[in-house]
Amino acid sequence: MLIIRKLLIDEYNELFDNQGMKYIEYPGDYSRVRKFAVDILKECPEEFLEDNLLEQQLSELIKNGIKHGNKKDSSKKIKIWYDFRNRARFIVEDEGEGFRELERWNSFYRKRQEALHNNDFDAFLELASYRGPGSDEDDGGNSLIAALEYWNGGMIYNKGRNKIGVQRWFQGGSRK
Amino acid sequence: MEIKEKMIPSKSVYLIEVKGELDLYGAPDFRKRVIDRINNTSNKVLFDLSGMTYIDSSGVGAFIKILQELKKAGGDHRVIHLQGGPRQVFRLSNIISLIKESENKSSAADSLGGQQC
Numbered sequence: 001m002l003i004i005r006k007l008l009i010d011e012y013n014e015l016f017d018n019q020g021m022k023y024i025e026y027p028g029d030y031s032r033v034r035k036f037a038v039d040i041l042k043e044c045p046e047e048f049l050e051d052n053l054l055e056q057q058l059s060e061l062i063k064n065g066i067k068h069g070n071k072k073d074s075s076k077k078i079k080i081w082y083d084f085r086n087r088a089r090f091i092v093e094d095e096g097e098g099f100r101e102l103e104r105w106n107s108f109y110r111k112r113q114e115a116l117h118n119n120d121f122d123a124f125l126e127l128a129s130y131r132g133p134g135s136d137e138d139d140g141g142n143s144l145i146a147a148l149e150y151w152n153g154g155m156i157y158n159k160g161r162n163k164i165g166v167q168r169w170f171q172g173g174s175r176k
Numbered sequence: 177m178e179i180k181e182k183m184i185p186s187k188s189v190y191l192i193e194v195k196g197e198l199d200l201y202g203a204p205d206f207r208k209r210v211i212d213r214i215n216n217t218s219n220k221v222l223f224d225l226s227g228m229t230y231i232d233s234s235g236v237g238a239f240i241k242i243l244q245e246l247k248k249a250g251g252d253h254r255v256i257h258l259q260g261g262p263r264q265v266f267r268l269s270n271i272i273s274l275i276k277e278s279e280n281k282s283s284a285a286d287s288l289g290g291q292q293c
Contacts, residue, residue, distance in 0.1 A: 031201075033200065034199065034200075050261075050264075051260050051261030051264060052229075052230055052261045053261055053264055053265070053268075056230065056231075056232050056261070056265060059199075059200075059232060060232060060233055063200055063232075116270070116273065121273070121274070122247075124273070124274070125240075125243060125244060125247060125274060126244070128240040128243075128244075128271055128274065129237050129240045129241070137204075138200075138203070138204045138234065139234070139237060140200075140203070140232070140233035140234040140235070140236055140237025140238070140240075141233075141237050141240070142233050142236050142237055142240070142269045142271070143232075143233035145268075145269055145270055146233060146236075146265065146268035146269045146270075149268045149270070150268050
């Protein structure tokens with residue numbers, strides 16, 4: 001079955017409702033991306049961590065904000081709202097100009113999924129990583145692909161495309 | 177992250193053991209090093225990932241680039257012991273279908289060594 005997901009923009013989506021969420025902000029320090037994620041997850045129920053998957057996915061959001069949003073400008077902040085009641089929820093906002101390549105990315109993702117669906121592995125290998133005007137050779141080019149799979153409770157951009165809201169539900173939830 | 181590498185001369189296979197965390201900080205060097213070996217040492221590469229505890233999109237991207245270079249070089253690869261969190265990340269990134277897995281080192285080396293690359 002061919003499944004094609006999309007990055008979506010919805011300024012007023014409930015995923016941007018930060019009432020009751022905790023808040024922290026960090027400088028745009030690329031060398032501390034993973035440390036920031038680990039620090040936030042110190043408050044997270046252990047059953048949400050799943051072999052460090054949550055840390056990895058949160059790190060990707062922070063990395064994208066610091067690298068692609070703030071262009072590694074340490075004077076620009078990354079703002080993070082988080083909530084671990086019953087599920088993991090984050091809102092991550094950077095001070096950049098927003099993800100201008102969103103439509104281009106959606107088009108790339110459609111072609112990638114079609115190649116896989118058609119068992120065209122040569123095309124799929126070529127399309128395995130996204131490459132756009134803002135990419136450099138060190139970009140993995142696949143963080144958003146995994147993110148769309150991982151954030152099973154939604155993943156939404158704001159109108160300015162510099163803020164993302166995500167949510168993941170877990171089997172059994174949590175009472176914390 | 178630590179990388180151990182050696183040739184399996186009888187098979188002309190280049191063995192790479194990845195240990196620790198292949199993340200945004202270590203992935204660029206990993207990618208460059210392996211591609212250099214593909215172009216200058218052997219285009220038959222065996223990845224032992226039994227010691228890899230963490231991978232992120234940069235690490236997955238490094239593997240994709242390496243597979244693209246291998247294809248250009250007419251080479252091939254095998255992966256052994258892709259497990260735990262790293263396996264989940266490959267699955268989420270939807271590139272498991274590009275990975276040729278073998279059960280163990282000897283069967284992987286045999287399947288690579290029997291090919292004319």
